[in-house]
Amino acid sequence: MSAPLHTALAAISDELIALRHDIHRWPEPGFEEVRTQAAIMAALSEAGLSPRACAGTGVVVDIGSGDGPCLALRADIDCLRMTEANPHLPYRSERDGLAHMCGHDGHTATLVGAGILLAGVEDRLPGRIRLLFQPAEEGPGGAPVMIEAGCLEGVDEVYGMHNWPAAPLGALRTISGPCMATVAEMSITVTGKGVHASQPQDGQDPVLAAAHIVTALQSIISRNVHYQDRCVVSVTTIHGGEAFNVIPDTVTMSGTIRALSEESYDLITARIEAVATGTATAMGCSAQVLINRMYPVLVNTPKETALVESVARAVFGTVSDELLPMLGAEDFAFFLQHRPGCFFFLGGGESGRSNAICHATNYDYNDNLIDIGVRFWLKLIEARMDVALFT
Ligand SMILES: [Zn+2]
Numbered sequence: 001m002s003a004p005l006h007t008a009l010a011a012i013s014d015e016l017i018a019l020r021h022d023i024h025r026w027p028e029p030g031f032e033e034v035r036t037q038a039a040i041m042a043a044l045s046e047a048g049l050s051p052r053a054c055a056g057t058g059v060v061v062d063i064g065s066g067d068g069p070c071l072a073l074r075a076d077i078d079c080l081r082m083t084e085a086n087p088h089l090p091y092r093s094e095r096d097g098l099a100h101m102c103g104h105d106g107h108t109a110t111l112v113g114a115g116i117l118l119a120g121v122e123d124r125l126p127g128r129i130r131l132l133f134q135p136a137e138e139g140p141g142g143a144p145v146m147i148e149a150g151c152l153e154g155v156d157e158v159y160g161m162h163n164w165p166a167a168p169l170g171a172l173r174t175i176s177g178p179c180m181a182t183v184a185e186m187s188i189t190v191t192g193k194g195v196h197a198s199q200p201q202d203g204q205d206p207v208l209a210a211a212h213i214v215t216a217l218q219s220i221i222s223r224n225v226h227y228q229d230r231c232v233v234s235v236t237t238i239h240g241g242e243a244f245n246v247i248p249d250t251v252t253m254s255g256t257i258r259a260l261s262e263e264s265y266d267l268i269t270a271r272i273e274a275v276a277t278g279t280a281t282a283m284g285c286s287a288q289v290l291i292n293r294m295y296p297v298l299v300n301t302p303k304e305t306a307l308v309e310s311v312a313r314a315v316f317g318t319v320s321d322e323l324l325p326m327l328g329a330e331d332f333a334f335f336l337q338h339r340p341g342c343f344f345f346l347g348g349g350e351s352g353r354s355n356a357i358c359h360a361t362n363y364d365y366n367d368n369l370i371d372i373g374v375r376f377w378l379k380l381i382e383a384r385m386d387v388a389l390f391t
């Protein structure tokens with residue numbers, strides 16, 4: 001029997017935190033994760049594994065050669081295009097406009113840790129583990145590119161983890177079925193006829209039409225969607241005009257659509273088209289609606305979700321579906337379109353920390369969650385493969 005898990009984990013804990021801080025300090029956005037990819041590959045190679053590049057800046061590594069199930073575990077590795085406001089952090093981002101404000105630095109270090117420990121017990125694995133280090137989760141979406149490159153070939157199930165800063169440290173949250181929303185970006189161009197602002201009767205005012213459209217769009221969720229269905233339509237930008245005394249020719253708007261089912265999504269997009277064009281026509285203008293679907297609904301499968309929940313109950317004691325499903329989106333949804341699996345959240349909240357939410361400028365991954373995450377990955381593998389890899 002190998003070393004106890006806590007001993008093996010304690011031996012690499014500092015290394016994993018250092019790796020997390022290094023990735024945090026040098027953040028890279030979608031499909032530009034060159035340095036991050038090299039750091040992941042170096043750590044895995046050092047452990048005796050044979051990582052390979054996938055989808056440009058992603059990494060895939062296989063561990064074990066048993067005939068048992070092949071489980072894929074995924075971490076996202078990209079940063080956000082935003083500026084960090086954590087002046088107290090010695091490892092704060094060195095790159096203006098780029099920062100790990102969603103914790104993908106922590107997810108990456110955690111999965112590297114699982115890889116290092118699995119390398120030491122590789123010959124005891126009854127099946128195979130494939131680690132997926134995925135680029136571009138924050139956009140434009142690295143998951144479909146990795147799938148296209150064959151990362152799920154031979155894989156039976158796929159699992160993904162995300163931190164949840166507001167939940168207590170180590171508390172697991174997940175739900176079977178729809179867990180996160182499909183997301184689309186909408187843009188609407190309202191065209192009228194510009195004119196001197198003192199002579200509105202001679203023009204067609206796209207500003208007034210746009211204002212009515214913004215208001216009318218809010219009827220879709222309240223009047224058309226079933227009251228039990230959680231959806232969102234938000235207009236988030238609106239631009240038009242240059243001068244206080246000129247009615248402009250056009251106004252452009254953009255926003256987001258979130259839904260938890262294909263049916264709701266189809267209903268909402270059809271209504272947006274009808275409401276925007278109809279309202280514009282009523283105001284003597286025209287509207288062009290463009291909708292760009294980004295990620296599908298993330299749907300966890302029942303058996304794999306039950307496994308994650310049972311392991312979490314045994315390891316942490318706390319499991320809940322509080323605040324789920326949520327209307328955030330995740331490109332892990334693409335993996336679940338191809339294989340059964342489960343996406344789950346681990347709480348990172350602790351007293352004495354800000355516990356700022358993901359995408360906040362003062363967010364920072366909780367280093368204490370790294371050991372917990374590694375432990376959970378290994379316990380999940382042991383439970384699914386019915387094997388004791390560590391004492
Ligand atoms: Zn994010």
Ligand SMILES: [Zn+2]
Pocket residue numbers: 076102103104137162358
């Ligand atoms: Zn994220």
